[in-house]
Amino acid sequence: MAAVWPAPSIGRQVADKGAGSKLNGSPAERVCYNPTEPNLLTQMTVPRLATAQTGPVLSLEKQILDGMPRIEHWFRGQWQEHAAPFYASVDLRNSGFKLAPVDTNLFPGGFNNLNKEFLPQGVQAVMTAIEKVCPDARGFLVIPENHTRNIYYLQNVAALQNILQLAGVKVRIGSLLPEIAAPTALDLPDGKKLVLEPLVRRGNRLGLADFDPCTILLNNDLSAGVPDILKNLEQPVIPPLYAGWSTRLKSNHFAAFKEVAEEFAGLLGIDPWLINPYFATCGEINFQEHVGEECLAGWVDHILTQTRAKYREYGIQYEPFVIVKADAGTYGLGIMTVKDASEVQGLSRKQRNKMAVVKEGLQVSNVMVQEGVYTFETVNDGVAEPVIYMIDHFVVGGFYRVHTQRGVDQNLNAPGMHFEPLAFEDSCSLPDLDGNPDCAPNRFYAYGVVARLALLASAMELERMEAALEQQSFPQARAANT
Amino acid sequence: MAAVWPAPSIGRQVADKGAGSKLNGSPAERVCYNPTEPNLLTQMTVPRLATAQTGPVLSLEKQILDGMPRIEHWFRGQWQEHAAPFYASVDLRNSGFKLAPVDTNLFPGGFNNLNKEFLPQGVQAVMTAIEKVCPDARGFLVIPENHTRNIYYLQNVAALQNILQLAGVKVRIGSLLPEIAAPTALDLPDGKKLVLEPLVRRGNRLGLADFDPCTILLNNDLSAGVPDILKNLEQPVIPPLYAGWSTRLKSNHFAAFKEVAEEFAGLLGIDPWLINPYFATCGEINFQEHVGEECLAGWVDHILTQTRAKYREYGIQYEPFVIVKADAGTYGLGIMTVKDASEVQGLSRKQRNKMAVVKEGLQVSNVMVQEGVYTFETVNDGVAEPVIYMIDHFVVGGFYRVHTQRGVDQNLNAPGMHFEPLAFEDSCSLPDLDGNPDCAPNRFYAYGVVARLALLASAMELERMEAALEQQSFPQARAANT
Numbered sequence: 001m002a003a004v005w006p007a008p009s010i011g012r013q014v015a016d017k018g019a020g021s022k023l024n025g026s027p028a029e030r031v032c033y034n035p036t037e038p039n040l041l042t043q044m045t046v047p048r049l050a051t052a053q054t055g056p057v058l059s060l061e062k063q064i065l066d067g068m069p070r071i072e073h074w075f076r077g078q079w080q081e082h083a084a085p086f087y088a089s090v091d092l093r094n095s096g097f098k099l100a101p102v103d104t105n106l107f108p109g110g111f112n113n114l115n116k117e118f119l120p121q122g123v124q125a126v127m128t129a130i131e132k133v134c135p136d137a138r139g140f141l142v143i144p145e146n147h148t149r150n151i152y153y154l155q156n157v158a159a160l161q162n163i164l165q166l167a168g169v170k171v172r173i174g175s176l177l178p179e180i181a182a183p184t185a186l187d188l189p190d191g192k193k194l195v196l197e198p199l200v201r202r203g204n205r206l207g208l209a210d211f212d213p214c215t216i217l218l219n220n221d222l223s224a225g226v227p228d229i230l231k232n233l234e235q236p237v238i239p240p241l242y243a244g245w246s247t248r249l250k251s252n253h254f255a256a257f258k259e260v261a262e263e264f265a266g267l268l269g270i271d272p273w274l275i276n277p278y279f280a281t282c283g284e285i286n287f288q289e290h291v292g293e294e295c296l297a298g299w300v301d302h303i304l305t306q307t308r309a310k311y312r313e314y315g316i317q318y319e320p321f322v323i324v325k326a327d328a329g330t331y332g333l334g335i336m337t338v339k340d341a342s343e344v345q346g347l348s349r350k351q352r353n354k355m356a357v358v359k360e361g362l363q364v365s366n367v368m369v370q371e372g373v374y375t376f377e378t379v380n381d382g383v384a385e386p387v388i389y390m391i392d393h394f395v396v397g398g399f400y401r402v403h404t405q406r407g408v409d410q411n412l413n414a415p416g417m418h419f420e421p422l423a424f425e426d427s428c429s430l431p432d433l434d435g436n437p438d439c440a441p442n443r444f445y446a447y448g449v450v451a452r453l454a455l456l457a458s459a460m461e462l463e464r465m466e467a468a469l470e471q472q473s474f475p476q477a478r479a480a481n482t
Numbered sequence: 483m484a485a486v487w488p489a490p491s492i493g494r495q496v497a498d499k500g501a502g503s504k505l506n507g508s509p510a511e512r513v514c515y516n517p518t519e520p521n522l523l524t525q526m527t528v529p530r531l532a533t534a535q536t537g538p539v540l541s542l543e544k545q546i547l548d549g550m551p552r553i554e555h556w557f558r559g560q561w562q563e564h565a566a567p568f569y570a571s572v573d574l575r576n577s578g579f580k581l582a583p584v585d586t587n588l589f590p591g592g593f594n595n596l597n598k599e600f601l602p603q604g605v606q607a608v609m610t611a612i613e614k615v616c617p618d619a620r621g622f623l624v625i626p627e628n629h630t631r632n633i634y635y636l637q638n639v640a641a642l643q644n645i646l647q648l649a650g651v652k653v654r655i656g657s658l659l660p661e662i663a664a665p666t667a668l669d670l671p672d673g674k675k676l677v678l679e680p681l682v683r684r685g686n687r688l689g690l691a692d693f694d695p696c697t698i699l700l701n702n703d704l705s706a707g708v709p710d711i712l713k714n715l716e717q718p719v720i721p722p723l724y725a726g727w728s729t730r731l732k733s734n735h736f737a738a739f740k741e742v743a744e745e746f747a748g749l750l751g752i753d754p755w756l757i758n759p760y761f762a763t764c765g766e767i768n769f770q771e772h773v774g775e776e777c778l779a780g781w782v783d784h785i786l787t788q789t790r791a792k793y794r795e796y797g798i799q800y801e802p803f804v805i806v807k808a809d810a811g812t813y814g815l816g817i818m819t820v821k822d823a824s825e826v827q828g829l830s831r832k833q834r835n836k837m838a839v840v841k842e843g844l845q846v847s848n849v850m851v852q853e854g855v856y857t858f859e860t861v862n863d864g865v866a867e868p869v870i871y872m873i874d875h876f877v878v879g880g881f882y883r884v885h886t887q888r889g890v891d892q893n894l895n896a897p898g899m900h901f902e903p904l905a906f907e908d909s910c911s912l913p914d915l916d917g918n919p920d921c922a923p924n925r926f927y928a929y930g931v932v933a934r935l936a937l938l939a940s941a942m943e944l945e946r947m948e949a950a951l952e953q954q955s956f957p958q959a960r961a962a963n964t
Contacts, residue, residue, distance in 0.1 A: 069620060072609070072650020076617045121602050124876050127554070128610055135558045138551060168554020394606050 060099060060274050064446045067268045071449060074267055075393070075456075082459035084393035086129050086217070086238045090451040091401070091413065092386045093373035097316050099446060100277050100373050101454035102323070102385075103413070104253055106243045106462075107221040109145065110399065111163065112155035113419040114389055118397035119163065125391035126167035132392070134215050134236055139170040141206065141213035143230070145220045146177050148196070154186055158194045160219060163391075172211050174199040176220065176227055204234040221245045242465045249327045250368050251281040252464070257457035264453055273310050275450055277371035278303045281327055285367045287352040292367075293345045299369045300324065301341035307371045318374060321409045324355070327366035335411040337372060374408050379420050385412050387419075388451035395448040542581060542756050546928045549750045553931060556749055557875070557938075564941035566875035568611050568699070568720045572933040573883070573895065574868045575855035579798050581928060582759050582855050583936035584805070584867075585895070586735055588725045588944075589703040591627070592881065593645065594637035595901040596871055600879035601645065607873035608649035614874065616697045616718055621652040623688065623695035625712070627702045628659050630678070636668055640676045642701060645873075654693050656681040658702065658709055686716040703727045724947045731809045732850050733763040734946065739939035746935055757932055759853035760788045763809055767849045769834040774849075775827050781851045782806065783823035789853045800856060803891050806837070809848035817893040819854060856890050861902050867894050869901075870933035877930040 064071065089108035090101045114122070130137055142161060147153040157173060164171045175184075175196040185193040197208045206229065207213055216230070216237045222244025230241060242248070258276055265272035280299040285292035300322050307320035319339055326334040334355050338344055347355070377384045382402035389397045400420040403412040546553065571590035572583045596604070612619055624643060629635040639655060646653045657666075657678040667675040679690045688711065689695055698712070698719045704726025712723060724730070740758055747754035762781040767774035782804050789802035801821055808816040816837050820826055829837070859866045864884035871879045882902040885894040 069647075069650050069652050073618075073620050075650075076609075076613055079613065080617055117599065118602075120600075121606055124603055124606055127558075127876070131558055131561065135562055136555075138555050165551075168551050168557075170551050394609070 060270065061443060061446045063268050063270055064449050068445075070267060071264075074264070075452060078456050079393050082456060082463065083132070084129075084390070084455055085243070085458050085462065086133060087389070087391045088455050088458055089390070090388045090454040092388060092447055092450060093375045094377055094386065094447075095318075095374035096376050097314055098274055098277075098373055099450050100275050101257065101450060102277065102370065102373060103250070104257075104454045104458050105221075106239050106248070106458060107145075107219050108389060109153055109156045109219065110387065110419065111159035111389070112152065113387075113399040114159070114397035115399070118389075119166070121394065122163045122389075122391055122396040123166045125394040125396050126163055128394070129392035130167060130169065133238060137169055137214040139172070139211060139213040140164055140215050140217050141172055141174045141208070141211065142217045143174055143176060143199075143220050144196075146175070148175075148177065148180075148186065151189065154194050155188055155190075157219060158188055158192065161194075164217075170211075170213075172197060172208055172213070174206070174208055176229070199229055201229050204232055206230070206233050206235060218244070240462065240466070242469055243462055245328045247328075247465070248461075249281075249366065250325070251279065251327050251366070253454075253457055253461045254279050254368075254370070256460040256464070257454055260453050260457045260460070275453065277373055278306045279368055279370040282367045282369065283365065285365055287347065287355045290347075293347075296324070296344045296367060296369065297341040300338055300344055303369050303371050304339070304341070321372035323370045323372045323411065325368055325370065325411075326355075327368045335413075337407075337410050339409075372409055375412070376408060380404075382418075383408050383410075383412060384420070386447050388447055390451060390455050393452065393455065395451060398444070398447065398451075542752065543925060543928045545750050545752055546931050550927075552749060553746075556746070557934060560938050561875050564938060564945065565614070566611075566872070566937055567725070567940050567944060568615060569871075569873045570937050570940055571872070572870045572936040574870060574929055574932060575857045576859055576868065576929075577800075577856035578858050579796055580756055580759075580855055581932050582757050583739065583932060584759065584852065584855060585732070586739075586936045586940050587703075588721050588730070588940060589627075589701050590871060591635055591638045591701065592869065592901065593641035593871070594634065595869075595881040596641070596879035597881070600871075601648070603876065604645045604871075604873055604878040605648040607876040607878050608645055610876070611874035612649060612651065615720060619651060619696040621654070621693060621695040622646055622697050622699050623654055623656045623690070623693065624699045625656055625658060625681075625702050626678075628657070630657075630659065630662075630668065633671065636676050637670055637672075639701060640670055640674065643676075646699075652693075652695075654679060654690055654695070656688070656690055658711070681711055683711050686714055688712070688715050688717060700726070722944065722948070724951055725944055727810045729810075729947070730943075731763075731848065732807070733761065733809050733848070735936075735939055735943045736761050736850075736852070738942040738946070739936055742935050742939045742942070755792050757935065759855055760785045761850055761852040764849045764851065765847065767847055769829065769837045772829075775829075778806065778826045778849060778851065779823040782820055782826055785851050785853050786821070786823070803854035805852045805854045805893065807850055807852065807893075808837075809850045817895075819889075819892050821891075854891055857894070858890060862886075864900075865890050865892075865894060866902070868929050870929055872933060872937050875934065875937065877933060880926070880929065880933075 085106055087106075087108055089105045089110065091103040091105075093100055093102050111122075142157065142164075144157045145153060161171045161173065173194065173196050175198065177196075180196050180198050183195050183197045185195050188194055197211075200207055200209050205212060206216055214235065216233060216235050218230075218237060218239055218241075222241065223246065225246040226241050226244060230237065254277075258272075261272045261276035265275065280303055282292055282295045282299055285296060303322045304320050307322070310316075311318065311320055321337055321339045324336040324338055324344060336344070336351070336355060375383055375385045377386070377400070379400050379402045382404035383406055384400040384402045387399055387401050388395060401412050401417050402420055403410075403414065403417045405416050406412050406414065567588055569588075569590055571587045571592065573585040573587075575582055575584050593604075624639065624646075626639045627635060643653045643655065655676065655678050657680065659678075662678050662680050665677050665679045667677050670676055679693075682689055682691050687694060688698055696717060698715060698717050700712075700719060700721055700723075704723065705728065707728040708723050708726060712719065736759075740754075743754045743758035747757065762785055764774055764777045764781055767778060785804045786802050789804070792798075793800065793802055803819055803821045806818040806820055806826060818826070818833070818837060857865055857867045859868070859882070861882050861884045864886035865888055866882040866884045869881055869883050870877060883894050883899055884902055885892075885896065885899045887898050888894050888896065
């Protein structure tokens with residue numbers, strides 16, 4: 001289904017439309033915050049970003065801009081208390097009425113998609129990160145995913161290697177693949193080569209035949225579990241092994257995000273729902289054997305009911321939906337868009353197969369039900385969602401994930417997607433405080449703020465995992481904001 | 483005298499030209515490091531930088547590039563031990579055979595000249611600086627120079643204010659001028675306004691009538707001394723008051739730089755002279771009354787002799803010169819180019835007047851004699867020298883100071899200079915490690931490294947001033963590397 005704005009199916013008309021219509025522009029209008037204009041929603045010119053972006057923008061963006069000094073002061077305090085992950089990417093969805101993270105990746109794989117102009121910021125952020133984490137580091141060993149035929153992923157690894165090298169560290173790539181028995185140069189489209197080398201473990205140190213790195217940097221999300229060769233290393237492993245998908249749960253992340261969002265919303269005096277999707281979890285699901293379907297249906301209904309109430313409160317005339325996805329895992333497998341609880345009962349064999357297994361054969365048993373956030377951004381003819389990249393606690397770039405074959409209520413991280421690396425003409429850290437008509441920078445500042453909230457949630461999530469590990473009770477933590 | 487390369491007067495032919503000719507390309511050749519080419523000096527294409535830059539580049543640049551991981555590792559260690567000043571700019575001179583700092587400004591006044599593309603790096607660096615210096619800061623009060631009619635300087639203040647605001651702090655400008663008795667909006671060429679406001683002191687806190695800032699940021703070099711209103715404040719003052727020209731001495735800076743340069747040169751295995759100009763100081767000079775001329779002539783001769791020996795060692799066929807300047811002060815007043823000791827004896831009345839007083843009437847009594855470094859860079863028809871801007875320990879931009887009416891052996895910081903803000907197309911932090919033919923980024927990386935060495939020297943200089951102040955023995959420190 002190729003659905004682009006204004007295609008989303010409109011649900012029932014909301015009764016108290018007048019009272020709740022905080023959004024009162026036509027959704028086809030292009031709107032932005034303009035401080036000289038007293039109304040919250042004012043016209044904006046086409047952002048330099050070459051999109052057909054049309055969603056109404058809530059006062060959220062205005063409040064984020066107005067609150068900038070308070071926000072940055074608050075972030076400074078947070079980063080004094082919580083150590084940001086070395087790097088992360090956050091998928092956002094912007095429905096105009098809501099701007100929220102829907103996934104936070106601690107092993108980001110799209111550095112090749114960042115605008116080249118962001119490179120200096122990335123290098124500077126890596127310098128800061130290294131100073132904090134391992135100031136004495138001279139050499140990094142990067143452990144990538146095992147996708148030796150995915151040219152895009154290989155370009156990501158090369159881009160990451162380049163950023164690290166430009167920050168002044170020696171960087172080599174060690175592969176977990178047994179077939180990499182000797183240094184193997186893979187050709188990249190730009191004519192350069194990426195050299196994968198066989199890992200060599202000596203006692204509790206990991207390296208290459210002629211390379212003893214100070215630090216191991218994982219760009220592998222460990223969906224298949226933690227390989228023995230990575231266990232009990234004396235070198236620091238960044239991010240920590242427990243950040244991998246064999247132990248990490250999305251629900252722990254969003255439980256932390258709920259706390260962050262509530263504190264942040266308190267700071268700005270806004271409804272936390274504007275940045276935080278509802279969610280719930282179901283354990284012990286077995287799609288193949290129809291085990292747990294009723295529990296799942298119950299939570300789907302609960303989240304839809306909560307969302308419907310919020311849509312009514314704000315006079316939003318769209319049909320609520322939820323996303324059902326594995327609580328552990330990535331790569332857009334095992335993700336369903338659901339608009340009614342009945343849809344998760346009596347799933348077809350094809351649907352069950354799709355949901356039952358995610359990347360690298362990891363079985364789905366814990367499932368997360370998350371309020372769906374429409375994305376009303378489009379790039380050319382594709383539905384688009386912004387992806388924000390961070391190193392340490394700095395936004396270092398972003399791009400749009402675009403899918404021309406998906407709808408505004410669907411997961412875009414799926415085969416057929418592409419990236420618009422040039423989309424962010426302006427840095428996310430540079431709002432135009434004078435609010436000139438081309439306000440793309442302002443929108444991107446808001447994106448950077450919400451992405452950093454998700455990053456902060458990850459910092460807290462990882463702290464708690466570490467604490468739980470120390471108490472041997474890991475990974476029992478479960479949470480929901482229902 | 484409008485002198486551009488290859489106009490510098492060539493002194494005597496050096497006897498052992500063959501033995502010492504580490505520089506053996508024609509100076510008119512355009513050269514750069516290319517790792518695939520075994521010779522140190524290889525051809526490069528025209529840098530994107532639109533200059534007629536032609537100087538021969540010594541192996542220094544190659545060694546800096548090759549040493550990058552060692553250099554960055556070393557810097558990381560240094561910044562663990564020494565706190566970088568909040569901001570600084572460094573004037574460099576690049577003669578091809580030598581790349582050295584000649585002035586380090588702790589109250590940089592050219593933020594308006596930076597390429598707009600550097601802004602995100604500047605903002606990120608300010609964020610880091612604030613986190614270190616005053617993480618709880620919400621409001622900064624900037625104290626600028628008293629140049630209300632210098633539109634360029636006002637633009638600098640506006641640019642600085644913008645960077646700070648983008649980092650999320652409230653920034654207002656408080657003027658030391660008594661005539662600023664009420665908020666005064668000054669028009670800027672871009673249509674914006676800079677608002678200067680009268681300072682209000684309440685007890686030991688400095689602010690504005692309706693603004694109680696957390697931090698005072700000086701963009702005033704205190705040449706006229708420390709005003710009472712700035713003394714004994716309970717708020718942090720950045721940079722510290724003792725960094726002003728009423729107490730700071732260039733010779734203390736270059737004494738620290740000598741140590742830094744020697745350690746760095748040891749790291750790379752190079753002659754420290756390649757990055758460090760010889761210098762000496764004479765105290766108790768009174769130009770008007772011809773007091774101290776003999777002492778000065780003696781040091782001039784000494785530095786010229788040392789420099790001549792180095793030129794001979796390296797087969798450099800130019801005439802050595804020294805720069806005689808006030809040990810305290812700025813703005814390019816009180817600066818002479820001298821090629822023979824006799825020139826500083828029997829100065830004309832005009833020359834004496836020029837040397838005797840620098841900015842804001844500060845009397846010259848301590849004089850520094852510094853080895854002159856030719857600048858063989860030109861931008862269009864003007865002699866050019868790079869100026870590198872740093873915030874915290876990050877390079878955040880740079881530009882060329884250009885003077886079409888000055889020679890390659892003269893101070894360019896003088897009336898008639900202009901700036902080429904677009905000169906640095908590439909960031910100083912991004913060398914092209916694959917050494918592609920357009921190697922402007924590589925040269926700029928080297929500039930960033932040498933500028934950071936000067937920054938490190940400033941960090942040490944300020945530490946020592948603080949220690950000396952605590953011992954009440956300040957500012958007695960004198961040093962020379964002779």
